[in-house]
Every structure is written in structure tokens, then in C-alpha cells.
Amino acid sequence: MAVIVGVLLFLLMVGGMGYAVYWQLRQVDARQKGGNDHHVSTAQEFLPFEDIRDGVICLGGHRYRAVIECSSTNYHLKTNHEKEVIEASFQRFLNSLTFPIVFFVQTKVMSYSRMLKQLEEDVADAISTYPHLEEYANEFMKEMKQIHVHIGNNKQKKKYVIVPFDDAIQLGNLSDEEKYEYALKELYARVGIVCDGLQAVGVQTKVLGTKELAELIMSVYHKDHYEHVEQLAEGDFLTLMVEGENRLETMDEEAKLDWVLYEAQTRLQTEFVNDQTDAFVRERAERVLDELNAVRQRYAGYYQTESVPLGGRGHVQV
Numbered sequence: 001m002a003v004i005v006g007v008l009l010f011l012l013m014v015g016g017m018g019y020a021v022y023w024q025l026r027q028v029d030a031r032q033k034g035g036n037d038h039h040v041s042t043a044q045e046f047l048p049f050e051d052i053r054d055g056v057i058c059l060g061g062h063r064y065r066a067v068i069e070c071s072s073t074n075y076h077l078k079t080n081h082e083k084e085v086i087e088a089s090f091q092r093f094l095n096s097l098t099f100p101i102v103f104f105v106q107t108k109v110m111s112y113s114r115m116l117k118q119l120e121e122d123v124a125d126a127i128s129t130y131p132h133l134e135e136y137a138n139e140f141m142k143e144m145k146q147i148h149v150h151i152g153n154n155k156q157k158k159k160y161v162i163v164p165f166d167d168a169i170q171l172g173n174l175s176d177e178e179k180y181e182y183a184l185k186e187l188y189a190r191v192g193i194v195c196d197g198l199q200a201v202g203v204q205t206k207v208l209g210t211k212e213l214a215e216l217i218m219s220v221y222h223k224d225h226y227e228h229v230e231q232l233a234e235g236d237f238l239t240l241m242v243e244g245e246n247r248l249e250t251m252d253e254e255a256k257l258d259w260v261l262y263e264a265q266t267r268l269q270t271e272f273v274n275d276q277t278d279a280f281v282r283e284r285a286e287r288v289l290d291e292l293n294a295v296r297q298r299y300a301g302y303y304q305t306e307s308v309p310l311g312g313r314g315h316v317q318v
Contacts, residue, residue, distance in 0.1 A: 073203060101162065
């Protein structure tokens with residue numbers, strides 16, 4: 001008798017669970033009259049953020065993200081001494097952070113539509129000015145439309161650092177607008193810290209604006225999907241933490257002195273020795289670089305191998 005009662009109770013429990021699942025599915029089925037379908041009324045409600053404005057992504061709940069685009073560095077073409085300097089600088093940058101960051105690398109298919117549209121306008125203007133070149137211009141446009149075939153690689157890889165700020169929700173006595181202004185200020189302070197740290201390594205940075213953030217997210221949702229079978233097989237996607245060699249602990253005093261001077265040279269070269277800098281300021285920066293080279297030769301020089309010209313009168317010892 002007890003066994004029969006137990007079986008009946010089990011069947012009732014299973015049947016109740018099945019009916020609960022069926023009832024829930026009916027509530028979200030738009031085909032059912034009176035179905036509860038307000039949660040899926042627009043595609044935007046599926047996106048994991050509320051808005052993009054003022055150069056930040058608003059995730060909701062007073063959580064915000066800023067994105068920094070980073071340049072590349074030819075690490076594998078560096079000498080062993082240069083690699084040690086880069087690793088030590090990058091390690092110090094990571095150790096100085098008091099907040100989390102996310103590294104994001106995106107590989108996407110390049111779109112030539114904008115370039116071709118602008119090129120068509122330029123070609124049309126050229127033909128109107130030089131009609132006798134129309135045949136040549138049309139042939140040129142035909143070849144340019146097949147540029148991805150000639151290049152053989154139409155993919156582009158970009159690197160980003162995502163900087164978060166989630167602490168505004170703890171400000172209970174402020175209005176939503178005041179919390180937003182505070183979060184924006186603190187977030188950009190963090191962005192400045194990250195940019196300074198990366199520039200010390202020789203990586204140029206660019207903070208994405210509202211339009212650029214929208215383009216980045218659009219490319220994320222509309223890119224080709226690739227199967228990373230090799231990485232899955234090797235377990236790379238299952239690794240949560242990787243620990244590298246601590247360069248700072250093994251570096252002696254002479255190496256540290258030369259490392260600091262090298263970082264100063266790298267910052268000067270990255271921020272001032274370029275075409276956008278005023279000629280007078282650039283000349284002064286190049287003089288300082290020469291003086292730093294002399295100081296390194298006289299007092300440090302642990303990592304020095306050769307003098308590399310900067311494109312002007314200055315040189316950096318590496």
C-alpha cells in the first residue's frame with residue numbers, strides 16, 4: 001500500500017512540473033491569445049546594454065564601460081633586452097591598476113564600401129575634368145573593386161582594452177544624473193591611467209567615441225563566426241588564469257635604472273616625436289632624447305644595443 005501511495009505521489013509531482021513548464025511556455029508564445037510577449041517585443045531588448053552616449057556604454061544599473069583602441073608592437077622582432085624592458089614595463093602597469101580591465105581582440109572582414117564610394121566620386125570628378133582619361137578611370141575602378149582578391153587577405157585585427165566602472169550604484173544619496181556625472185568622471189580618470197601605462201610600453205592609444213563604440217558593437221553582432229577547434233582542443237579557452245615570469249623580482253639595480261630611462265625615452269617618442277606635434281616642441285623633445293641617451297651611456301646602458309633614428313635629429317638607444 002505504501003509503495004502504491006509513493007508511486008502516485010511521484011506521478012503527481014512529475015505531472016505538476018510538466019504542467020508548470022507547459023503553462024510558462026504558453027505565456028511567452030505570441031501565437032496564443034493573451035500571451036505574455038512584452039519581453040520580446042523589440043530586438044533591442046535582447047542587447048545587454050541600455051545606451052551608448054558620451055563615449056561610454058551604459059549597461060544599466062549605473063554600470064558603465066569605456067573602450068580604448070590600442071596599436072600593435074612587433075614584439076617578436078625585438079631583441080631579448082628589448083623584450084625584457086617591455087615585459088617589465090607591462091608588468092608594472094598591470095600591478096599599478098586598482099580596478100579590473102578586459103583585453104579584447106577582434107578579427108573582422110574589412111569593408112571596402114566606404115572607400116569605393118569615395119573613390120567613385122573622385123573618379124567621376126576626374127573624368128569631368130579630364131574626359132580623355134575615362135577609359136583608364138573605368139578600368140582602374142574595375143580593378144579596385146577586386147582589391148580583396150589581389151590582396152588575398154581582407155581581414156583586420158584590432159586590439160581594445162575595456163575599462164569598467166560599477167561603483168556608482170553605491171552612491172545612495174545622489175540622483176541618477178549625479179551618479180552618472182560622477183561615474184563618467186571616475187571612468188575617464190581610469191581611462192587616463194590605462195592610456196598612460198600603455199604609452200609607457202610604447203603602445204599608442206585612442207579612446208573610442210560614441211559613434212566608434214556603436215560601430216564596434218555593430219561589427220561584433222554582425223561578424224563571421226569561426227570555430228576555434230585548435231584552441232578548444234588545447235584547453236586555451238578553459239584556462240582562467242595564466243601566471244608569467246616576474247621580471248621585476250629578478251631585475252638588478254643597474255637594469256632598473258636603465259629601464260626607467262628607457263621608459264622616459266619611450267614616452268617622449270610616443271607623445272611628442274610625431275607629425276602632430278609642434279615643430280618647436282618636437283625639436284626640444286628630440287634634444288631631451290639625445291640627452292637621455294647620453295645619460296644612459298654614462299650611468300646605465302644595461303639594455304642598450306644600438307642607436308635607432310627617430311626620423312628627425314633624435315635617436316633612441318635600445
